[in-house]
Amino acid sequence: MRISGTGIAGALAATATPANCQSLATTEQFTQACQAFAKDVQIPNSTFVSADFIPANTTLQFPNVDPACSRPSQFVSVPLCRVQANITTSSASGLHFEAWLPQNWTGRFLSTGNGGLGGCVQYDDVEWTASLGFAAVATNNGHDGMTGLPFLNNPEVVEDFAFRAVQTGVVVGKDVTKAFYGKAFTKSYYLGCSTGGRQGMKMVQDFPDLFDGVSAGAPAMNFNNLNTWSAHFLVVTGSNTSDTFVSEALWDVVHKDMLSQCDEHDGLADGILEAPDLCRYQADGLLCGNGVAQDGACLTVKQVNTVNTIFSDMKSPNGTVLYPRMQPGSEAAGAFKSYYNGQVSDKSDWVKYVVMADPNFDLTKFTPDLWGRSDALNPSDIATTKADISAFRDRGGKLLHYHGTMDAIISSDNSPRYYESVRAALKQEPAELDAWYRFFRISGMGHCSGGPGAHYIGNQRKQLAFPGRQDESVLMAMVRWVEQGQAPDSLTGTAFVNDTQGGDVAFTRRHCRWPTMNKFMGGDSNSADSWSCVAYNATT
Numbered sequence: 001m002r003i004s005g006t007g008i009a010g011a012l013a014a015t016a017t018p019a020n021c022q023s024l025a026t027t028e029q030f031t032q033a034c035q036a037f038a039k040d041v042q043i044p045n046s047t048f049v050s051a052d053f054i055p056a057n058t059t060l061q062f063p064n065v066d067p068a069c070s071r072p073s074q075f076v077s078v079p080l081c082r083v084q085a086n087i088t089t090s091s092a093s094g095l096h097f098e099a100w101l102p103q104n105w106t107g108r109f110l111s112t113g114n115g116g117l118g119g120c121v122q123y124d125d126v127e128w129t130a131s132l133g134f135a136a137v138a139t140n141n142g143h144d145g146m147t148g149l150p151f152l153n154n155p156e157v158v159e160d161f162a163f164r165a166v167q168t169g170v171v172v173g174k175d176v177t178k179a180f181y182g183k184a185f186t187k188s189y190y191l192g193c194s195t196g197g198r199q200g201m202k203m204v205q206d207f208p209d210l211f212d213g214v215s216a217g218a219p220a221m222n223f224n225n226l227n228t229w230s231a232h233f234l235v236v237t238g239s240n241t242s243d244t245f246v247s248e249a250l251w252d253v254v255h256k257d258m259l260s261q262c263d264e265h266d267g268l269a270d271g272i273l274e275a276p277d278l279c280r281y282q283a284d285g286l287l288c289g290n291g292v293a294q295d296g297a298c299l300t301v302k303q304v305n306t307v308n309t310i311f312s313d314m315k316s317p318n319g320t321v322l323y324p325r326m327q328p329g330s331e332a333a334g335a336f337k338s339y340y341n342g343q344v345s346d347k348s349d350w351v352k353y354v355v356m357a358d359p360n361f362d363l364t365k366f367t368p369d370l371w372g373r374s375d376a377l378n379p380s381d382i383a384t385t386k387a388d389i390s391a392f393r394d395r396g397g398k399l400l401h402y403h404g405t406m407d408a409i410i411s412s413d414n415s416p417r418y419y420e421s422v423r424a425a426l427k428q429e430p431a432e433l434d435a436w437y438r439f440f441r442i443s444g445m446g447h448c449s450g451g452p453g454a455h456y457i458g459n460q461r462k463q464l465a466f467p468g469r470q471d472e473s474v475l476m477a478m479v480r481w482v483e484q485g486q487a488p489d490s491l492t493g494t495a496f497v498n499d500t501q502g503g504d505v506a507f508t509r510r511h512c513r514w515p516t517m518n519k520f521m522g523g524d525s526n527s528a529d530s531w532s533c534v535a536y537n538a539t540t
Helices: 007-014 027-040 123-131 155-181 195-206 223-237 248-266 301-310 335-340 346-355 369-377 390-394 414-426 474-484
Strands: 046-054 058-061 073-076 080-090 093-102 108-112 134-139 187-193 213-217 321-323 398-404 437-442 490-496 505-512 516-520 531-535
Touching: 027 046, 027 080, 027 155, 073 123, 080 155, 093 123, 093 155, 108 123, 108 155, 123 134, 123 187, 134 155, 155 195, 187 195, 187 474, 195 213, 195 398, 213 474, 223 301, 223 321, 223 335, 223 346, 223 369, 248 335, 248 516, 346 369, 398 414, 398 474, 414 437, 437 490, 505 516, 505 531
Parallel strands: 108 134, 108 187, 187 213, 213 398, 398 437
Antiparallel strands: 046 080, 058 073, 080 093, 093 134, 437 505, 490 505, 516 531
């Protein structure tokens, strides 16, 4: 693929400014470069290409964005050249591509990911990374919106979603970057969480030469079974009129009982589990003596079975673990609204539109044999479970993997399972893996953000503890690892009073890398120095 365009090198040369000193360009020169690029940039297989200079402190409006994306506008804090294109990926599919090229370019390239069923450009991630000097790219992952409807009977759109949109966006984005700045990038990075985490892992597994550093949070790996697991909760709980249903008030009772059993495994009863794998929770002790549920007090036999099933691995009829249990603690972080409310989950679209190819499929008819159907289908190996990622290791790549331990959408038990599969496949012990692959559990963090723990780790702009201290972010920790060889021993997180970003600090934690856990050693529990990463006997 060859992308043409004079870009900034031509504009700078016209004013006798050295072509390799992009950061020395005046705003006027940069504007001229972007305007010139708009006239002659050519991207193969594109039906629309534009390049627009965006001044600092501009609010872009997106009047045609799908409402499900919840992103009608985006504030732009730095001057940049915004390149857009609609790129054809097959006879039946295509994607929307964005490259945000900052005036003060550091020489770094970065691709962002998507979320959910992934038809939304994550503009906040693009702008944040561009403001830090990255040439940042993103796509709509091959379709618009957040439902599975575009997948129905269209395997090409599914292929874009599985891998092709990100891979195409990166290849095109690197060429656009080189054409605009007049030289290639120095280092290439990836940043994503949830679906974005899976996309990053997919690139590591199948396209190991694309990135020098990958930050993958709460990755939606084991994707086929993740979706059938998400859909199976309705069958387990029943509707809110079913005798198997557990009300939100009773889930509060379950949470308190779970804490009474497991909270002190890390040395402190603070409502946060540092190692939820040590909690083998059973709700049997909540059984009502008279067998009749009392809201806010106790559970019936069927309700106890509902809770115990949710906190048990999902298995095939032959006993194979298809997907790990929901980890204890999630019941206090939104799992009821996501999965336990007796309604069809929006996470079930994959089952309806891809696995069953039937938008009217009744998810109350969901049966165990559908797990096998989903696994067998596995379009474009979307499962994303390949354990042999030695090609990424051998070319010098660095993988920073993290997962919140109160994730109410994707069980955090799934991430250490993947780490251990890599460890087994490559026959490397953690001390060896540490050279290039590190996994961190973020205690008290929900799905990619939020929660009662020290979840402000800088994996997104909204997750910066203090917005002005960008160097404390997960992203810049990855940059230091790749460019300076400073591997992160832990990820420092902050919790704020009333969860107010940048406000009064409630406590801090240095989140440990697997396979160690954080343990309270005494002293001031709000200080990270009172905790230590220790070895322990994991049970998962």
